[in-house]
Each structure stands twice: as structure tokens, then as C-alpha cells.
Amino acid sequence: MAALTRIGLAGLAVMGQNLALNIAEKGFPISVYNRTTSKVDETIERAKLEGNLPVYGFHDPQSFVNSIKKPRVIIMLVKAGAPVDQTIATLSAHLEAGDCIIDGGNEWYENTERREKAMNELGLLYLGMGVSGGEEGARHGPSLMPGGSFEAYKNIEDILLKVAAQVPDSGPCVTYIGTGGSGNFVKMVHNGIEYGDMQLIAEAYDVLKSVGKLSNEELQHAFTEWNKGELLSFLIEITADIFGIKDDKGDGYLVDKVLDKTGMKGTGKWTVQQAADLSIAAPTIEASLDSRFLSGLKEERVEASKVFKSGGFDDILSNQPVDKARLIDDVRQALYASKICSYAQGMNLLRAKSIEKGWDLKLGELARIWKGGCIIRAIFLDRIKKAYDRNSNLANLLVDPEFAKEIIDRQAAWRRVICLAINAGISTPGMSASLAYFDTYRRERLPANLVQAQRDYFGAHTYERTDITGSFHTEWFKIARKSKI
Numbered sequence: 001m002a003a004l005t006r007i008g009l010a011g012l013a014v015m016g017q018n019l020a021l022n023i024a025e026k027g028f029p030i031s032v033y034n035r036t037t038s039k040v041d042e043t044i045e046r047a048k049l050e051g052n053l054p055v056y057g058f059h060d061p062q063s064f065v066n067s068i069k070k071p072r073v074i075i076m077l078v079k080a081g082a083p084v085d086q087t088i089a090t091l092s093a094h095l096e097a098g099d100c101i102i103d104g105g106n107e108w109y110e111n112t113e114r115r116e117k118a119m120n121e122l123g124l125l126y127l128g129m130g131v132s133g134g135e136e137g138a139r140h141g142p143s144l145m146p147g148g149s150f151e152a153y154k155n156i157e158d159i160l161l162k163v164a165a166q167v168p169d170s171g172p173c174v175t176y177i178g179t180g181g182s183g184n185f186v187k188m189v190h191n192g193i194e195y196g197d198m199q200l201i202a203e204a205y206d207v208l209k210s211v212g213k214l215s216n217e218e219l220q221h222a223f224t225e226w227n228k229g230e231l232l233s234f235l236i237e238i239t240a241d242i243f244g245i246k247d248d249k250g251d252g253y254l255v256d257k258v259l260d261k262t263g264m265k266g267t268g269k270w271t272v273q274q275a276a277d278l279s280i281a282a283p284t285i286e287a288s289l290d291s292r293f294l295s296g297l298k299e300e301r302v303e304a305s306k307v308f309k310s311g312g313f314d315d316i317l318s319n320q321p322v323d324k325a326r327l328i329d330d331v332r333q334a335l336y337a338s339k340i341c342s343y344a345q346g347m348n349l350l351r352a353k354s355i356e357k358g359w360d361l362k363l364g365e366l367a368r369i370w371k372g373g374c375i376i377r378a379i380f381l382d383r384i385k386k387a388y389d390r391n392s393n394l395a396n397l398l399v400d401p402e403f404a405k406e407i408i409d410r411q412a413a414w415r416r417v418i419c420l421a422i423n424a425g426i427s428t429p430g431m432s433a434s435l436a437y438f439d440t441y442r443r444e445r446l447p448a449n450l451v452q453a454q455r456d457y458f459g460a461h462t463y464e465r466t467d468i469t470g471s472f473h474t475e476w477f478k479i480a481r482k483s484k485i
Helices: 014-025 038-049 061-066 082-092 109-121 134-140 150-163 182-211 216-226 234-243 267-277 283-295 298-307 313-318 324-357 363-369 380-390 401-424 429-441 448-459 476-484
Strands: 007-010 030-033 055-058 073-076 100-103 125-132 143-148
Touching: 007 014, 007 061, 014 030, 014 038, 014 055, 014 134, 014 150, 030 038, 030 061, 038 055, 055 061, 061 082, 073 082, 073 150, 082 100, 082 109, 100 109, 100 150, 109 125, 109 143, 109 182, 125 134, 125 150, 125 182, 143 150, 143 182, 143 363, 182 216, 182 234, 182 267, 182 283, 182 324, 182 401, 182 429, 216 234, 216 324, 267 283, 267 324, 283 324, 283 429, 324 363, 324 380, 324 401, 324 429, 363 380, 380 401, 401 429, 448 476
Parallel strands: 007 030, 007 073, 030 055, 073 100, 100 125
Antiparallel strands: 125 143
């Protein structure tokens, strides 16, 4: 090839290959490189098969870098951590001032900030870009969350606007997120919200299957119907698909043969840790993480089920007469109300971090770019965007007039579902945590006065009063002792 390409991509696992093919398909000639060179040849082969796309492969880093027009832009899609540092070292040896590296992996945001600083000293630009949508999204249009150097973003904006998912009425699912590691942080919280969504859907399934005795056919029908209303989303759609897939290695449905142990990569855990660091309550996301931890104890749970067999929990389930149609409708409402709480928690975490770091995150704009391409894409995000359009300083999604009304309309069904599950011995940690969050947030007065009194009693931590300003300390112990004499 004589002409220089517009952009480069290093790291050709499936996500990297798919993103490279997407970029090429949108009309941008792209150079690709991978340490294991067989992946380069595989990508070139796919480019031929998928429409003779302008993808050019290189087996060594120097010729790869030199094939890209200046100022060079290279996207890396390699495993987070040390592999990113190794790839940066390999590439930066051949880059020149003004060139730019973009990390498209799920990286811890502080690593991105450290790298941006180091790159800056070499005169290079750096972006940490969240990419959501899985393999399918990468190929046909992901949601993109670039943060870091604004100059670097401007160098590649024309490509990102075309490569991102396109949503009618709201445009490409990409925006400049902010400085530093903001793009990675936003993607991390997106994944935390995703954990919450998946857990809530799993609980809806559990209640319908275990209490409602719905078959997989009935579950598929219920979720397909839900996907026509306010729950319309990628995760509800794929859940309906899963219930319809028969086992290719035996009888029945595949979902019933999948082992009930959930894996995880770490972004959910990071989200919960950040929430704790910032004193932001995120109980729904925390419940989803705890549920993954407990699911991993399969052997212990098998033993525990034997220990508690005499407790009669199975009898409770078999003795409950259920109106299926009503249960399906109640669970739909409970799922939606719980989901509002989960997103409220995620948005509050983003706002708190934005204030701490001075990122000036636009929450409505984040909801907009999540409307397409990404795993949590849902019609409901449009409501969130409009809520922040109405009031960009909204303290909590729950108090937006529209969401408040939706919760009030659904709360009776929400409570019925959770009570039914509790009485049947079916755990709904996500839905229960969401309801507790709502019930705590909406109460003017909480029993926190007692906790503060206890703290002052044993640790002289002082307390404030409802009727007089200032901080007070009482010798509770002495007064109590006198009254006992």
C-alpha cells in the first residue's frame, strides 16, 4: 500500500477485530497490528469476506505505526493492566509528538490518568474510551465514552460519530465525556448499572418460575410482551430469546442446564467500592454484586439446602395458588420501579465523582449515548435524559415529577411481589434493596436519631438537635446510672 491509512488499531481479539471492521466499513482505511501475528492475518481475511474492507495488516509495530497518517491515532483493545502498559511502550517507541493513543478497554480510571500524564511528558495525547455493546456492538455500532485529551478527541471525532450506534431522534451514541479518566469511570458505572439490571431481571424470572410456576414458553411470552412497553430494552429482549432456546445436547431448554454460578471481571466491584468511598448509597448495585458472590458458593448451597430441607420451604412454594396473569403484571411493575432506583444510584455516583474530580459530567448526555449500542440500552433512558433536560440539578431521579408518579403508580404491585417472594422463601435482594432505598429516601424522619444518640453515649461523638442549632454532648451514661440507683 502506498497511501497512508486514517487510523490504527492494536489488539485483535474479537472486540478489536470487530471494531476495526466497523471503522473500515464506515469508509476509514485502517491499519491493524497484533503481537500474535496470526490474528492480523485472520482480520485481513475477514475484511475480504465482509466486503473487501480497507483494512491493512502489519506484523511489526514500526511498519504499523509508519503506515498511519499524521497526527497518528491508534486505538488499543488489549486486556486491562500490564498488557496496556506493554502495548503503550511498544507503540510509543515509534510515535511522534502530537500522535495519540486511545485505550478502548475496561481500565481502572486512575491508570488512565497516570498514563495520560506519562504520555504528555513524551508530547503524546491520550484518551481512555469506554466501549459498550459487546462483540455485536463493536461490529455494527457501539456506545462510546471517550475521556481525556479534548484535542485528541477532536482528531478522531469524525470517525467516532460514524462508528458509534446511531439512534433516530438523538444521534450518534458518543460524546466527549470529560478530562482525565472520566470515560473509563462512566463505563465502569455503566457496567455497575448493568449488574443491577441483570440481577433484577433474574429475580423477576425467579419469582415467575418458582412462585408462579411459569414454563419457559410462558416466560418467553411474558418477556416478549414486556419488551413492547416501558421495559423495552436489549436485556429484556435477549432474556426472552434465552427462554426460547432448546438444548442441543439433550432434552428441554438450555437455560435450565446452565450452572447457576455467575462470573465477573471486576467493574461491578469497582463501582460498589467507589460508591462507598464517596458515601453514595448504591444498594441495588451492591445487592447484585453480593448475589454473584453467593452464586459462586454452589457446593455450600447444595449442602445448605439439605440442612434446611426440614424447614418446609419447598412446601410453601407448592401450596400457593397463583393468578399467573396478575403475577406477571405485578412483577413487570416491580421490575420497572426497582430499575428506576438502580439508575438513580448510578447517576448519583456519577454526579458525586464529577464534583470531586471537576469533570462536569452531563448526566442527560450520558443517558442519551446509552440509548443505543450498549448493553443497558433501553427506551427508559429517554425518560432519564428528559428528566435531566427538565432540571440539570435534579437531586435524585426519584423526585423528578414523572418518575415520582411512575413509582407511586407501581408501589402497591412492587410491595406485593416482594411480600409474596419473602413468604415463599425466594430471595429478591435487588428488588428489596431498591424498595428499601425508596422507602428510606422518601421519609422525612429516620431512626438515625437513635444511632447518633448511641454514638454520643459510647464515643462522645456529639449530636445536633432538631430544635436548637449547634452540636451537643450528653453524659448519657452518668444520667442512666443515677436513674438505676
